[in-house]
Amino acid sequence: MALPLLSLLPLSPLFALCSLHACMATDSDPLLSFLQRVQSDALRTMGPTDFDPKLYVDLPLKTDLSIAVSAFDSLPRRSGTIPISEFNKFLKEFFDEAGSDLVYAVPVDFKPEPEGFLVKVENEEMRKWALEVHAIWKNLSRRVSEKVKKRPERHTLLYLPGTVIVPGSRFREVYYWDSYWVIRGLLASKMYDTAKGIVFYLISLIETYGHVLNGARTYYTNRSQPPLLSSMVREIYMRTGDVELLKRALPPLLKEHGFWVSDIHQVTIQDQRGHKHCLSRYQARWYQPRPESATVDEELSLKLTPSEKDAFYHEFASAAESGWDFSSRWMRNSSDLTTTATTSIIPVDLNTFIYKLELDISTFAKITGDNSTSQKFIESAKSRKVAIRSLLWNPNLGQWFDYWLDKHDAHQDVYHWNPGSQNCKIFASNFVPLWLLAQYPDSDQLIEDFDEELVTSLRKSGLISDYGIATSLSNTGQQWDFPNGWPPLQHMIVDGLANAYSKEARSLAESIAINWIKTNFAAYKKTGSMHEKCNVESCGEFGGGGEYIPQTGFGWSNGVILALLEEFGWPHDRDVSC
Ligand SMILES: *[C@@H]1O[C@H](CO)[C@@H](O)[C@H](O)[C@H]1NC(C)=O
Ligand SMILES: *[C@@H]1O[C@H](CO)[C@@H](O)[C@H](O)[C@H]1NC(C)=O
Ligand SMILES: *[C@@H]1O[C@H](CO)[C@@H](O)[C@H](O)[C@H]1NC(C)=O
Ligand SMILES: *[C@@H]1O[C@H](CO)[C@@H](O)[C@H](O)[C@H]1NC(C)=O
Secondary structure (H helix, E strand, O other), rough: OOHHHHHHHHHHHHHHHHHOOOOOOHHHHHHEEEEEEEEEEHHHHHHOOOOOOOHHHHHEOOOOHHHHHHHHHHHOOOOOEOOOOHHHHHHHEEOOOOOOOOEEEEOOOOOOOOOOOOOOOOOOHHHHHHHHHHHHHHHOOEEEEEEHHHOHOOEOOOOOOOOOEOOEEEEOEEOOHHHHHHHHHHHHHHHHHHHHHHHHHHHHHHHHHHOOEOOHHHHOOOOOOOHHHHHHHHHHHHHHOHHHHHHHHHHHHHHHHHOOOOOEEEEEEEEEOOOOOEEOOOOOOOOOOOOOHHHHHHHOOOOOHHHHHHHHHHHHHHHOOOOOOOOOHHHHOOOOOOOOOOOHHEOOOOOOOHHHHHHHHHHHHHHHHOOOHHHHHHHHHHHHHHHHHHHHHOOOOOOOEEEEEOOOOOOOOOOEEOOHHHOOOOOOHHHHHHHHHHHHHOOOOOOOOOOHHHHHHHHHHOOOEOOEOOOEEEOOOOOOOOOOOHHHHHHHHHHHHHOOOOHHHHHHHHHHHHHHHHHHHHHHHHHHOOOOEEOOOOOOOOEOOOOOOOOOOOOOHHHEEEEEEEEOOOOOOOOOOO
């Protein structure tokens, strides 16, 4: 297999544009600028061990900003560092605790043992655990304090009414793509109102910002995350038949679609026969360190020139928009994070999600009687399907690959397709289109002739380990790489295979699901909590790597466990341990 040479290319000239925008957004948000100063001083005072920069941009102010700023400016500094006791005194006097602007709220539709809960789970030990996982919804359930509504200028948290489910630990607020798997779990838990509440909240973000934010904070306003809102709506609709929900969701989903096909995201690629195709990429509107990780981004960029810095911050924030932050998938050199080049890549999963968004919009429009929108989106989906098949599918290797845009085309409107620019490295995202088998089994879909070859190609990929599907095959120390296995990736691939018209695919799906459930169960028994990711090589071991310590809670992990148990059940006589 010929590996693309693009990993040797320097940064794209596209980035020349970026410095124009530098320093706009944080400067226009005085609270965020101030909290970043506090964060940066905190690092000097506290030292790097277990330092979490996000903690400081999450602090709610107790007083008006100007008062806190003056107090901060008059703190004593010894050779540039604020003494720890002074610093702690200042924090206590001027801030409430991070996360205290979210309050616990038991969801109205939570029942300790809902009627019809996981009827196929017969094994008592498994059932007991499933009920414990279900009960964690209470722990992860929050309401935004009225304080935020009253004085939004003192909080980076965005106000929202109603009860929501957060991922947990440092992820104190609602996240976009996490919410899809949270909702899958809530549906297994029969918590339809809570699921709808999350959807309404995400819709309100589209109404305000034109897209769903990465998360519910002012510092996430300039990037989104993998677009799965239509999938959330569809799942809820399939359980509840709620046509009002579709009516309410349709206009914002049209707006969101516009965001993903707007200039920043969409590119035109001409194939070898002269046909032009449109596909999308991730691209944040952000050219500075990510506020929640500014000290990390600044440290990483120390060796770069000022204009390279702007480009790097832009690419790094764009990787965060992909949900895969961070990964060799976006890096030209997998041992150097500053070579992250997200906007030069056309991702398989993003285009699968947008394709599905188009099918969902068409379906919702049809149900609600808007035939012309329905027809229009059938056409959009058809074009995208042709584009994905022509440019991302690789018939010889039996999988879809991300595509690297050629930098020589970057100043032109149209890129020229080059088969050597498919990124033939193996990532779990190469198999995400399989998910559509679960979603649109009988309609016009990406996988025209599903056959055993796709299953063989997945089996041979090396991704399937003893305890789950690995994210990639390279152990780079990044969290979206080997040996980590992430719940959403397990779920999409398993859900797709389980719905294929192939016995072998279904049995592969079941065996991956069983091992995934067992390793999560073992980790839970060992540590008392659910983890955001697992190590696929060893039973009961949670995942590591990346920029923060491994997090527990955990929204999507719990959602995937409940969804898999709902799908496959657990017979009396099946062992629960690895
Ligand atoms: C970031 O988003 C905010 C809110 O939508 C907008 O006002 C601002 O201009 C954006 N910043 C950049 C650099 O595009
Ligand atoms: C990749 O990055 C590493 C670490 O910075 C460096 O040592 C190596 O030379 C780089 N490789 C290439 C091909 O540039
Ligand atoms: C939309 O199409 C359906 C059949 O597909 C038809 O029954 C209905 O009358 C059409 N509605 C409008 C408003 O054209
Ligand atoms: C859920 O919250 C309860 C009460 O605060 C706590 O005792 C329990 O350990 C939490 N469970 C998990 C799994 O986090």
